[in-house]
Amino acid sequence: MKKWVIILTAVILYFTPLRFVSAKEQPMQVHFIDVGQADCILIQTPQNKNILIDAGDMRSGPKIIQYLKSHGVMTLDALIATHPHHDHIGSMPDIIYNFKVKAFYMPNLTNNTRSYNLLRQAIKDEQIMVFNARAGNKIEVEPKVSIDIIGPLAGRYETMNDYSYVLKLIHGKNTFLLMADAGEQSETALLTKGINVKADIIKIGHHGASTGSTLPFLKKVNPDAAVISVGRHNPWGYPKRAVINRLKYLKIPTYRTDLLGNIVAISDGRSIRFTYEETKRTDPSSIYFDRMNIIKKVNTGK
Ligand SMILES: [Zn+2]
Secondary structure, eight states: OHHHHHHHHHHHHHHHHHEEEEEEEOOOOEOOOOOSOOOOEEEEEOOEEEEEEOOSSTTOOHHHHHHHTTOOOEEESEOSSSSSSSHHTTTHHHHHSEEEESSSEOOOOOOSHHHHHHHHHHHTTTTTTTTOOOOOOOEEEEEEEEEEEEEESSOOOSSSGGSSSSEEEETTTEEEEOOOOOOOHHHHHHHHOOOOOOOEEEEEGGOOOOOOOOOOHHHHHHHHEEEOOOOOOTTTOOOOOOHHHHHHHOOOOOOOEHHHSSSSEEEEEEEEEEOOOOGGGGGTTTGGGGGGGEEEEEEEOO
């Protein structure tokens, strides 16, 4: 009997300091998962909510599933499809069949393609709740984290890319502007309407295509760093030299998944630091998160 008391006391003492540590606010992590020539962003919040924005192309499923599982994801509190192109929704059925999805957000767009039809089928099979949220809507994630849908604004655009959701992820004082594949027409609409696009980090639109990331827009966003989700040796030559030159001209440090692999921005609500999979350049087969190093602290100027 006495032995049990000793063990119990030891356990309590052992766990007390841990409990104290865990009471400290966790950071938010924004993972730009390297899915080649496609987009996939995982947000893990301080209160352990998981949000996935886009899900790569049709080949990305196994990698995304493995990545999410290795980061403890079992449930997605929100799954967001920025627009119904195959390099953004391609593996969404895999995600829907493998994880519990509490809410699904997508613009009110249809696309008569195989990937879109498979996505509709998966939503139906799993009876996922769908919200056709629009610009002006806000997703309140938890007290310090929210996602503002700021685009696309009402209007006629020539390409489906310009109908992409433009999302402003806010954590405390930090903001991330996630452009999906939005280009010049959507950017111009945002600037014309005087929408506040200022952000600490920008996820460059359309994999660095020169159809967007115009100089006036980048100047208004005035970010401390940019991320480009783009495939190695892609046939379109993304990111385009013109876009890279604009980022260089504005002295915006740029993180590219084709060069760095998975990239993670870690936000404490006031400053942001980046980690990435630095072995990618020498060992393209490496996809392991645990090899990442902290490389930069972005001064958010606040
Ligand atoms: Zn795309």
